[in-house]
Amino acid sequence: MTAWVLTAxxxxxxxxxxxxxxxxxxxxxxxxxxxxxxxxxxVAAVVVLAVVAxxxxxxxxxALPLALLQSVxxxxxxxxxxxxxxxGVLRLxxxxxxxxxxxxxxxxxxxxxxxxAPEPGRADWPARVVAFKGVALEGLEVVxxxxxxxxxxxxxxxxxxxxVAVVIVLAIGVVVHRPLARLPESHLKYAVGLLLTSFGVxxxxxxxxxxxxxxxxxxxxxAAALFVVSQVQVRRVATV
Amino acid sequence: MRTLRKLVFGETWTVPIGVALTLATALLLxxxxxxxxxxxxxGAIFTLVASTxxx
Numbered sequence: 001m002t003a004w005v006l007t008a009x010x011x012x013x014x015x016x017x018x019x020x021x022x023x024x025x026x027x028x029x030x031x032x033x034x035x036x037x038x039x040x041x042x043v044a045a046v047v048v049l050a051v052v053a054x055x056x057x058x059x060x061x062x063a064l065p066l067a068l069l070q071s072v073x074x075x076x077x078x079x080x081x082x083x084x085x086x087x088g089v090l091r092l093x094x095x096x097x098x099x100x101x102x103x104x105x106x107x108x109x110x111x112x113x114x115x116x117a118p119e120p121g122r123a124d125w126p127a128r129v130v131a132f133k134g135v136a137l138e139g140l141e142v143v144x145x146x147x148x149x150x151x152x153x154x155x156x157x158x159x160x161x162x163x164v165a166v167v168i169v170l171a172i173g174v175v176v177h178r179p180l181a182r183l184p185e186s187h188l189k190y191a192v193g194l195l196l197t198s199f200g201v202x203x204x205x206x207x208x209x210x211x212x213x214x215x216x217x218x219x220x221x222x223a224a225a226l227f228v229v230s231q232v233q234v235r236r237v238a239t240v
Numbered sequence: 241m242r243t244l245r246k247l248v249f250g251e252t253w254t255v256p257i258g259v260a261l262t263l264a265t266a267l268l269l270x271x272x273x274x275x276x277x278x279x280x281x282x283g284a285i286f287t288l289v290a291s292t293x294x295x
Binding site for chain 1: 249250251252255256258259262263266267269270271273274276277280281284285287288289291292293
């Protein structure tokens with residue numbers, strides 16, 4: 001149950017935060033150029049990501065022995081998780097600009113408005129490429145994280161968490177601006193870093209034939225240990 | 241390629257090097273017992289501390 005809830009929460013938060021960044025880019029392109037081209041770029045990226053997911057998922061789930069799969073997943077989650085956690089510590093310590101999708105939206109919009117206006121009746125390739133790149137890059141991280149969470153533990157919570165996140169982000173997209181500005185993105189990303197790193201430690205150890213004392217509950221004390229150390233680091237880095 | 245490298249390995253080399261050292265240590269100690277899990281945890285903590293202090 002612990003692993004189910006934490007997998008769903010980790011997938012939901014990671015997917016929501018990455019999708020928010022992609023949404024900020026697509027909205028900026030749509031508002032400053034043409035919605036049609038923004039949507040074409042975004043949909044093309046979603047198609048590419050679906051192909052990647054269809055290739056990565058079965059390869060991870062079907063082709064590798066369990067211990068090797070857990071080790072691969074553990075290493076992947078450690079790489080993603082520790083990077084998110086590192087940035088989270090630096091942001092909370094004031095050593096890095098806070099994560100802010102609204103700011104990203106405004107910057108992207110400004111950059112798009114600086115380009116020559118699209119000609120009527122012709123494809124707006126700069127808009128399509130920017131929307132495609134934004135969705136593809138943010139989405140690729142989502143695909144890799146969800147595939148790793150699903151492959152290491154259970155597919156259901158990873159998919160449930162991802163689906164909830166997609167609904168939430170689309171809802172934010174409909175009533176955008178205000179909710180985007182109020183989200184504590186830096187804290188949420190720090191929390192995702194904690195969860196992904198905890199899963200990374202857990203799965204990598206299981207891949208090395210470790211039987212954790214307490215079973216799945218080990219995720220809780222691993223996360224608690226990482227929380228304490230990262231909070232100490234926030235204070236240390238802030239005072240250096 | 242640079243974007244893809246940044247996506248997978250992050251912005252610094254400290255994290256991938258730390259994860260590689262953690263993996264190597266875990267492989268050496270594989271099958272020794274439940275405490276190997278705490279060695280992996282210590283590796284993750286060491287990597288986090290090193291990567292935040294170096295930045």
